[in-house]
Amino acid sequence: MKQVFSTESNTAPLPLPASVSAEETARRPHPLPASRTEFLLSDTTLIIDEKRTLIRDSAGMGWSNMVAALTHSQPLEDYSPANSYLFFAVPLEDMPLAIQTDGRIHEAEMPAHSHGIIAPGVSYTVELQKPGDFFYLSIRNEVLVDVADELFGKRLDDVDMYSPLQETDKSLQSLLNSCMHMLSEPHDSGFRSDYIAQAIVAQFYSKHTQLRDVPRVMDSKIPLSQGQMKRINDYLRANLHGAFQIADLAASIGLSRTVFFERFVHTMKYTPNQYLQILRIKRARQLLRDRKLSLVDVAFACGYADQSHLSRFFKRFVGVSPGKYRADLLGVSADMRR
Known part of the structure; x- marks a missing residue:
């Protein structure tokens, strides 16, 4: 299957293949109504139902800056609205899928242990075409703010983030694997999770962000009363x-x-x-x-x-x-x- 998940173009990281016709597009994933209400963790959009079975997650482990889950998914079509988290999805086996984001449709076979990344503010619809296990990780917005300030001395509004959907960054793979293994080793994982969340965001920033040439100026800096x-x-x-x-x-x-x-x-x-x-x-x-x-x-x-x-x-x-x-x-x- 042709690989169209690419990070080569930061300005258009997810180009629509020219060969996709309007008729084919009509048959591809489209946003689904948010009719299901059983959410895995607060503020995330991962839904556990008859199509997706939870194996284990980070609930109750004291992870203050990120949430994680290991799941088994049946073939499904799922819509995720935009949220404030930085989201990672890691298939544990080769996974053919189709995804629609920003009005574009993309197909690929994601290799096992590669990772798709969804930046804050990006909604998408995904179609999984066969059963398989996935590791999901969401990192809270306040970590993005802290690391942007430490690395760039910038507000988060001054950093453009991209959403590569088929990545094999060895450093990120290692960090994500560590998080997955931490689900099976809960002792002291809450303490470690604070540091690993910052390391993941720093590595993401180093490869998939760009500072704006003209930073946005805050309308006002209003202190709390x-x-x-x-x-x-x-x-x-x-x-x-x-x-x-x-x-x-x-x-x-x-x-x-x-x-x-x-x-x-x-x-x-x-x-x-x-x-x-x-x-x-x-x-x-x-x-x-x-x-x-x-x-x-x-x-x-x-x-x-x-x-x-x-x-x-x-x-x-x-x-x-x-x-x-x-x-x-x-x-x-x-x-x-x-």
Whole structure:
């Protein structure tokens, strides 16, 4: 089958083959109504139903910056609306398929362990032509913002991202394989996931983005008001022990997710997730004053998966382990630090 998934042209990465007639086009994938409502994870468009079976996913593993799933799919036709995530799809065997995006239709046989990439803001319809296993990974928008700032010193609006649909980048393959294996090795994977998400985005940026010649200027840099920050702090403190969604936090002060994220970073100089970690460590330092609480109790109360998860973040922010901090604070012996 002719390969038309190409990354050779950044300006038109998905050209429509000239040989595709209007009659053939009419028979190819077209956007489907979003009638199915069973979503794998919040804010993603991966639907689990009779056509797609979930093998395992990252739910409950403490991955704060990305979500992942290993699935078995029957032949299907599926529509995914545009969202704010950077999305990767990896077939675990050679997979013939057809895809429609931006009004263009493309066909190819994706080799096993190659990867298709969908940039934020891109919708598509895909037709899988035979059964097979897939690994899917979505990386949250705030990681894209952070890495764009670190690599380019630019806002995300100043970076054009492309959607190559048949890639074999060895570095990305290795990183995506690591994520897939982490689904079977949940211990401490939440801690590792923060770093691997940034590495994947950095590698994606190095090959599939272009800085705009004339950067967009923000209409205004509006800080959050004191009242809005109070509501944000109240919301986060009430949710320190569990997960939260940026969209829910934005809704709590009546802003869209995008506007909220920009104003929060402008006001606090941290992303919401970074600020949440600061609040969690602050709460942990308070709880460590109570010697009746075990380190496991403190970890759970502050939203960490276990004692080792707490210890890693605590050392990063405070410089010592929670046990050492408690011992120094309370003047207890070394035996009490455990």
